[in-house]
Amino acid sequence: MTGPTRLDRTLIRVSGPDAHKFLNNVLTQELDRLDNEPVVYAALLAPQGKVLADMFVWAEADGVLLDVDPARSDDLFRRLSMYKLRADAKLEDASAQLDVLMGDAAFAGAVADPRLPALGWRKFAPKNTTITDGAAAFEARRIALGVPDLARDAGPDEVFALEALLDELNGVAFNKGCFVGQENVSRMKRRATTRKKFCPIVFEGEAPAYGAPVLAGAAELGSVRTGANGRALALLRLDRALAAEAPLTAGGKEIRLDPPEWLLLPPAAGAGD
Template structure:
């Protein structure tokens, strides 16, 4: 029988800072399981914030980059939370669970973001709580639909579509390498009771494989090292549906809108591979262009061990730096980045 899921780090105290240590490099078999058949991965790098109360949806609508006021029960939305300067403090997947709006967030920024959001509740009938201790998060990737049918009565077809059942919520998230991906978020006891159904059908893989799949899907995640570094468009949130440009005000909205409509988006997030290991290739590390070694041209957003060696990264970079020359990690003499195609197109910038 499967061992109980480990509690997510930091759940004992929502106020204590959490540091996410680099995950060990997975065995090659764990990567190959995703492409050969399917894998499931308990994910403790995430936390969950629950927003409850009559005004929960309207409160979050006035704080996040996406629409929570009209969030339907079967849909999930990517959203960001910005500073007044339009820089991302956090990224979320948001959805309804009954009357609750649930926010999936990187564990290392959860406490700070939950505290900051709570400061602005004021007279609204809304309350934010840390639900991480009660919930388990599991990622599934590859040929997993048949295995999931033993847990859920239905499996969602569309990306960012959700189905609910006694075991919690099952959410389809963007594919990676042409393979289906799902997030399963449910009460810990219910998830642990049903995980044995997946054993023998799917490979139990490391959470590090999920981080790699997120990168190959081109899905940036805001973690502590890159807090307040990026306007949403710099990490492609406008392309990924994480920003609603028709909704009302939220912190940083004027900066985000100005970037969109004045043609000032000169930086984007690209996919690349670089030699090294996660101990040296870290989120927040600067990258430099061969023709301009004196100042950085971008920053690593996310990094994960790659199956064929080195580290795959999502890197925010000046678009001009991709046209000629080479981009290097740490300094102009550091390892060169090999850029790979994203699984989606970026708009042509004026």
């Protein structure tokens, strides 16, 4: 990746006296952190604790900017408008005025990705038609690092927050007050019951097709999500995959797990689990 390059993102401005308070009541992250940090990673969950949209929350003088994938932005805007109720806050799409820029090294005004510094440096800036599109390069980088893109690797309301690696990637504040879906997230964290997770897999040649089952013998453990030559993300029962005695396969080829060191692994499943 050469930096800075442009990412395809929607920017939603939330402004007004109640902007922080309103969002703090619904998002997974503690927005008081924005008093000292320029950006945090967060998500909006369904009441059952599954991810509807993940996003970056940028500090602004009169509120925040939500940096979200365009595939999830309309639904996010609608849901936040519903949750806003009587809060003195205004939502508007700022994408026509602003770009999100990404680079693999520090550049003027950029900050390290709050999920994982190795993902690169990020900022929002006024629209600039001379800046090139860097989406493909960033896609290759995040697959190499094993970081899921929740707008591509999962459907809305498909995965719980901890299955989506929000714990590992700094997307949940467990010590804050209530947020939508908090009860389930807290229970899964406290009881360490997250057995299904995203994990990188490696193989020879082209990636198995998106959605291809991951098998241990005849047992289906999950499915392949986005990938490239030699590497992909899979969403699977990681405890069973770690304990599998039969070779793992997907799309007719042998694969193996390649969890990054930062991934919180569940205990391997015992017989009969």
